[in-house]
Amino acid sequence: MEKGLEILLGQREKEGTLRSTSTVEPEKGGYISVSGKRYINLSSNDYLGLSSHEEIIKATRLDQNGIFGTASSRLMAGSTVLHCELESKTAIFKNKPSALVYNTGYQANIGVISSLFGPGDVIFSDRLNHASIVDGITLSGARFFRFRHNDMEHLETLVMKNRNKYKKALIVTETVFSMDGDTAPLQEITSIKNRHDCVVMIDEAHATGIFGATGSGMAEKLGVTGDCDIIMGTYSKALGGYGAYVAVSGVVREYLINTSRSFIYSTSLPGIVINADIVALDLIRNEPSRRHVLVSNAGYLRDKLKSVGIEAKGGTQIIPVVVKDSAKALRISEKLRENGYWGTAIRPPTVPENTSRIRISVTYNHTKEMLGDLAQILYDEMCR
């Protein structure tokens, strides 16, 4: 087997798409250390800097009768008081009747979609949706149509042509796209849903904690929470913690508890992780200035990029600098490192062919001084 795998890896290396992990040491204040060198971290989803917030760190020191792991799934003996408290708080935060915690966003997406939809149903999914959504759809066995990214005409055409041939129909989208930083037209999506009797599921992984009056997410900002039947999100990005949730009706929650395999057959998260997530929800409410600083930092970098002639797509904290060619993306990433920035090259199959990019995540911890030289460095290297 190894011989064949070596050949496949060699092919990836030639194409500039070979992946590898780097051994890093995270540091406070928006930095990261790699092999003893300190970089400004442009590749972290710790958008609000909460992962090092003293209240979160304090929350992880909780002494739960001297016990760390739950050593049990939720349905056995792993549904602790803290798990239930997090779910109650999440339901309020998302303005939904109930919520269910999953161990990761990946598990939430595959577990929710494959439990609620199956053969005989149809799913319409944005072409740029996250791999966990795609894997959930594949696992479900439902008929699957991809609509062009954020293209509502294409979505409605597909829905009109196919909806009636199937039992349940799902439209699923990210709200802030993880690799493009742009946002889904949720008002149009929910009106298509209402016109054609579909269910809408949104993935708020990159919106939770940031958008909307209370930081609940894009559904809150656009006033469509009531029309989004299934709202999924994570505690692992802006909330600086770990795990994921789905906010739904009471009946859907109960059905998921009974049928969602990634929920049922997995040990529940340790209480200290859950406790940190609870504190993070409190911080989103109590420290709104963090998201205002984040928005201002992202706007600053976007303006800087525009001023040197780099198209800064999206309108969020995720700013992709698309260079198309994978080898060029790797070269720019290397140049950033030489200049003290850690910005990884994102290449196919994570993004579509010919759209390799440097994905910049702006965070609360970045200062204008930290971001000041970035646009010019990128521009100089892109022009080479």
Ligand SMILES: Cc1ncc(COP(=O)(O)O)c(C=O)c1O
């Ligand atoms: C849009 C989106 N959904 C789901 C996930 C998965 O979340 P987790 O990292 O908690 O598994 C991610 C993570 O990168 C994501 O970007």
